[in-house]
Amino acid sequence: MKFSINFDRKISIAPMMNLTERHFRYFFRLISKYPVLYTEMIPETTIYYNLKNKEKIRKILEFHPVEHPIICQIGSSDSKKIQEIIPIIEEFGYDGINLNCGCPSEKVRSGNFGIALMLNQKNLIKIIEVAKSKTHLPISIKHRIGLESKEIKTNYEYLRSFIKNCYIAGCEHFIIHARFAILEKDPKKNRTIPPLLYEWVYKIKEEFPFLKIEINGGIQNLQDIKKHLSYNIDKVMIGRAAYYNPYEFVELDKAFMDSNQKIPTRTEIFRKLFPYILEQLEKGIYPHRILPHTYGLFYPLPYSQKWKKFLTEEFLKLKKLKIQEIKKEQILEILEKSLYFFKDLYSTINV
């Protein structure tokens, strides 16, 4: 194991495909150092079939040291494959491994992972056991409170027995998205239509006080976080709110790590990102690949839409140039200029 730090934190930022990729994670660290971060789900086959291609594996698994503590989320359905890839994940320095048992998308289900693992528990147990035998890193699972289709609707007993079986297999940390998965609906509808049944998660914690129970679904702000923690829940996972309204979480460090901490303004956070954008340019990454992950920063202030539009248009123009032709000064000028949109606000609020 190269590097692993204590990540017994009460908050995490959820894995979200196409959203919580490494540029977002770096950006989020400028807002808060406290929460555990998760990668997007990586299907095990993506690693397994590239095991001999070191450069590709590096691109898939590499992360910036500031991202610690960081967990790698895997979509797995095959204990033979996971056994090969777990040591590689460990070698890259992740602080833990999470198994996706909650994604209801048809594509994921056809690969027999995600929510399919809540039905095929025999296979999940095998995967947990094999994963545990291959690493000292903590293994957690992320799942729903149950699932529903034309043929089946699970109940609380099902959830309880699912957790018990996974615990016996060696899992002690459960991230529970407090919604059913409705198999006939697409993932987007599955994040809004099934109601949030937080009581089921509280009850699981009551029945399994020795397990780490993390609650997820619909959590918007610090007040919500504190409410869930008051039910003895160990940890709280924030998804969409962290991406679309990240500044809402700027007080996490002050609340959970360092009560004397000065709260940075949105503008200060944005400016702290500039060196990273320039550093990435040197590595061949265009700014338009990074900036969209910051677009929630000024939400819900006036001019936030205009700011986003300006950055998008300006950086798409640069996309047409070869990366070596782009000057750092050009980038800094665009970034600074974008902040003019908020100049009228500076006199009234601390932007």
Ligand SMILES: Cc1cc2nc3c(=O)[nH]c(=O)nc-3n(C[C@H](O)[C@H](O)[C@H](O)COP(=O)(O)O)c2cc1C
């Ligand atoms: C665009 C998007 C992609 C997602 N991708 C994943 C994923 O890769 N793995 C996973 O376990 N959950 C994924 N989720 C689900 C979230 O992790 C989280 O469980 C869900 O959004 C509910 O939390 P929230 O209401 O706080 O957003 C995704 C959610 C969104 C919005």
